[in-house]
Amino acid sequence: MAAPFPAGGRHPGWPARLGALRVGSGVVALRPVRLRDGPAWSALRLRDEAHLAPWEPTMPGTWAQRHSSAEWPGRWMLLRSAARKGTALPFAITVDGRLAGHVMIGNVVREPLLSAYVGYWCDRSLTGSGVTTAAVALAVDHCLGAAGLHRIEATVRPENVASRRVLEKLGFREEGIFRRYLDVDGAWRDHLCYAMTAEEVPAGGLAGRLVSTGRAQRA
Ligand SMILES: CC(C)(COP(=O)(O)OP(=O)(O)OC[C@H]1O[C@@H](n2cnc3c(N)ncnc32)[C@H](O)[C@@H]1OP(=O)(O)O)[C@@H](O)C(=O)NCCC(=O)NCCS
Numbered sequence: 180m181a182a183p184f185p186a187g188g189r190h191p192g193w194p195a196r197l198g199a200l201r202v203g204s205g206v207v208a209l210r211p212v213r214l215r216d217g218p219a220w221s222a223l224r225l226r227d228e229a230h231l232a233p234w235e236p237t238m239p240g241t242w243a244q245r246h247s248s249a250e251w252p253g254r255w256m257l258l259r260s261a262a263r264k265g266t267a268l269p270f271a272i273t274v275d276g277r278l279a280g281h282v283m284i285g286n287v288v289r290e291p292l293l294s295a296y297v298g299y300w301c302d303r304s305l306t307g308s309g310v311t312t313a314a315v316a317l318a319v320d321h322c323l324g325a326a327g328l329h330r331i332e333a334t335v336r337p338e339n340v341a342s343r344r345v346l347e348k349l350g351f352r353e354e355g356i357f358r359r360y361l362d363v364d365g366a367w368r369d370h371l372c373y374a375m376t377a378e379e380v381p382a383g384g385l386a387g388r389l390v391s392t393g394r395a396q397r398a
Contacts, residue, residue: 190265190287192326197270197317200386201398202309205275209282209317212258212271217251219278223302230303234339237362265289268326272301272314279305282318284331293329295322299345312345313395316385319349323377324384330377334360334370346373348394349385 198208224231224246238245261267268284280301287295297318301311322328333351335342351373359367381388389395 190289190326192321192324193262193265193268195268195321195325197321198313199398200313200317200389200395202313202395204305204308204310206398207279207310207313207317207395208273208276209270209314210273211262212255212269212281214252214255216255216271216278217248220251221246221248223278223280227303230306231300233364234336234342235300235363237365261285268295268318268322270314270318272299272310274302274305274310278302279310280314282311282314284318284322284326287328293327294332295328295330296332296334297322298333299342306341309389309394312348313386313389315345316349316389316395319375320380320384320386323375323380328377331375333373335373336363336368337371343371343373349375350379350381350388351375352379 194211196208196210199206201207225243228242232242244250258267258269262269266285266287268287270282270284271278272280272282281299283298284295285298297315299311299315301314319331322331333346334357335346337356352375354372354374357370357372360370361368383391386395390397
């Protein structure tokens with residue numbers, strides 16, 4: 180049985196630091212996003228526009244405007260406020276201590292659903308080395324464990340082979356397709372829905388399975 184929603188505005192499992200797992204490109208860990216991430220966040224997001232924009236929701240303003248360092252404090256405050264209300268767990272991915280992306284657990288709904296979605300992005304220069312798979316494993320183990328959730332959902336464009344592979348490596352089930360689900364990169368796009376419930380997490384967790392199958396090492 181999941182822990183009840185605690186008094187004081189914080190939800191179980193937040194704030195948290197998770198990890199670490201070693202993959203080919205370094206040591207992967209998760210921590211809450213923080214105000215001083217601004218310059219590193221902006222530099223990565225500006226450099227990686229071509230890598231990220233095809234998969235992210237359409238928003239007002241140019242990419243450059245939306246990812247200047249000056250944008251981060253406002254975004255961070257919204258994320259911190261959602262985390263304090265218990266509707267999100269906004270994690271920064273670090274590799275060897277440096278910001279390398281985000282794992283966002285959003286739309287947290289408590290009883291009776293105990294459900295949330297997971298979204299993520301990773302520094303293009305680190306892709307293909309297992310960083311995001313390790314990071315999502317840590318986050319999902321935490322959400323379906325200490326944070327007391329029962330179901331984690333992920334929606335992904337059918338064309339996003341790398342993202343689908345992350346979910347499939349972790350054992351997410353493909354449940355169906357949501358038609359014209361989200362306005363991404365300028366048009367309403369179909370998205371596949373993947374999900375995992377607490378019953379599907381193996382003994383030792385998703386991170387444990389990455390370790391036992393040789394995809395990561397405890398660090
Ligand atoms: C999707 C994304 C987060 C993956 O991050 P990552 O750290 O490279 O992920 P991993 O290395 O853990 O796993 C990626 C897998 O996809 C595979 N892959 C990548 N591109 C591929 C392609 N074009 N065809 C087939 N497989 C591909 C990799 O080989 C790897 O699988 P493997 O371990 O079996 O070799 C990253 O590419 C990204 O930030 N993309 C842009 C934002 C995005 O799409 N976010 C998700 C929205 S749903």
